[in-house]
Amino acid sequence: MSSLKGSEKAKLENYLEMKTGYVCDFSNRTFEEFVREHTGAEIYSGKYSGSKATRLRTFWESESNYVVAKLLGEMIEYWKLQKATLLYGYQVFNPALYEECKKVVARLKNESPVEDIGALTPNSRDKDFELLAQSIKESIEKDQPEQALDRLHTFVIKYVRELCSRHGIVFDKETPLHSLFGLYVKFLQKNSLVESEMSGRILKSSISVLDAFNDVRNNQSFAHDNPILNKNEAVLIFNDISNTLRFVDSIERRITEKKQAAAKEKARPKEEITWNDIEFSDEEIEVAGDYWIQQQIDIRRGK
Numbered sequence: 001m002s003s004l005k006g007s008e009k010a011k012l013e014n015y016l017e018m019k020t021g022y023v024c025d026f027s028n029r030t031f032e033e034f035v036r037e038h039t040g041a042e043i044y045s046g047k048y049s050g051s052k053a054t055r056l057r058t059f060w061e062s063e064s065n066y067v068v069a070k071l072l073g074e075m076i077e078y079w080k081l082q083k084a085t086l087l088y089g090y091q092v093f094n095p096a097l098y099e100e101c102k103k104v105v106a107r108l109k110n111e112s113p114v115e116d117i118g119a120l121t122p123n124s125r126d127k128d129f130e131l132l133a134q135s136i137k138e139s140i141e142k143d144q145p146e147q148a149l150d151r152l153h154t155f156v157i158k159y160v161r162e163l164c165s166r167h168g169i170v171f172d173k174e175t176p177l178h179s180l181f182g183l184y185v186k187f188l189q190k191n192s193l194v195e196s197e198m199s200g201r202i203l204k205s206s207i208s209v210l211d212a213f214n215d216v217r218n219n220q221s222f223a224h225d226n227p228i229l230n231k232n233e234a235v236l237i238f239n240d241i242s243n244t245l246r247f248v249d250s251i252e253r254r255i256t257e258k259k260q261a262a263a264k265e266k267a268r269p270k271e272e273i274t275w276n277d278i279e280f281s282d283e284e285i286e287v288a289g290d291y292w293i294q295q296q297i298d299i300r301r302g303k
Contacts (some may be wrong), residue, residue: 002068003111004060008104012072013053015101016079017090021051024079025087028052035059038074039067040134064141066117069108076101113235114140119242119249120155124162132158146234150223153177153213156241160184163248178211184248193251206244213237 004012016023023031028044031052035043047062048055060068076098083093117140122129132155139148160180164171169183185203187193194200216237220229229237 002060002063002065002108004068004104004108008107009057009060011097011100012104015094015097016056016075018053018056021053023052023056024075025082025090026052031055034075034078035071039063039071041067064112064143065108066112066114066141069105069112072101072108073105076105112140113143113145113231114238114242116239116242116246119246120152121249123159123249123252126158129155129158140238144231145238146228146231147222149221149229149234149237150217152238152241153217153221153223156210156213156245159245163252166252176211177214178207181210182207188251193255199247203244203247209240213241 013019026034032042032044035041041059041063043055043059048058050058059071080093080098083090117137120133120136122133132151136148136151136155139145139151157177157180160177161171163169163184164180164187167184167187169187171180171183175183185200185207188203189200194203216229217223219226222228
């Protein structure tokens with residue numbers, strides 16, 4: 001459950017205008033869609049009941065800091081945008097209350113053990129990959145990252161294999177994680193996709209980090225009958241992996257954007273230029289005419 005305090009709930013309820021059982025200007029349908037889009041939760045399932053406001057309060061009580069912060073952050077910004085135009089029957093936008101609610105969201109996020117859980121998103125449409133990612137996130141939301149280290153290792157292997165396949169990098173099933181990532185880093189360097197020397201060094205250092213992760217997976221996770229690594233070090237590993245994947249994702253998006261721009265340019269129909277499209281001054285036309293006449297005279301004289 002989240003660690004929302006009573007005073008924080010009061011601010012949120014005031015900002016989201018929940019006193020009458022409503023939440024913002026949502027209908028049942030739009031409220032359901034909004035919650036599903038940003039958290040994956042089904043707010044109209046048997047887990048929650050009552051009015052929209054009651055369901056949201058139950059959500060706060062039953063979900064983790066990370067999930068609650070994610071939904072509230074999106075909802076706060078949504079309501080600010082809606083208030084940009086005057087809405088009949090609703091309060092006028094309160095900038096001070098808006099800032100207070102943002103502080104509540106920031107506190108919840110800071111108390112989440114893994115800083116950037118959103119980076120653990122599959123980079124291919126694979127049902128098993130998505131289930132794996134979801135199971136990892138559930139362990140993090142339960143504040144049990146140490147129990148998901150083996151699954152995190154599997155996730156990163158699948159992620160890096162997809163990167164290699166996408167760019168035609170040859171590997172086999174037995175290629176270990178750190179070697180896979182090393183092949184990908186070489187691809188980035190060969191194609192000048194990393195601008196600074198420092199970024200290149202950080203990526204290279206990640207190769208040895210992933211090599212050490214192999215050992216953690218084999219000897220300090222539930223991959224085998226092992227003593228489990230302590231929670232604090234598990235959080236450190238999760239955060240390091242998340243930061244690396246977030247950076248890699250930014251590079252991949254840049255590559256995709258360049259390819260799309262090139263394809264768009266290639267598909268653009270070429271403009272045919274005719275003489276009618278070119279403007280000439282009277283002087284240029286006169287000079288060209290004199291030149292043509294002289295050419296005809298020379299031809300007839302046999303020059």
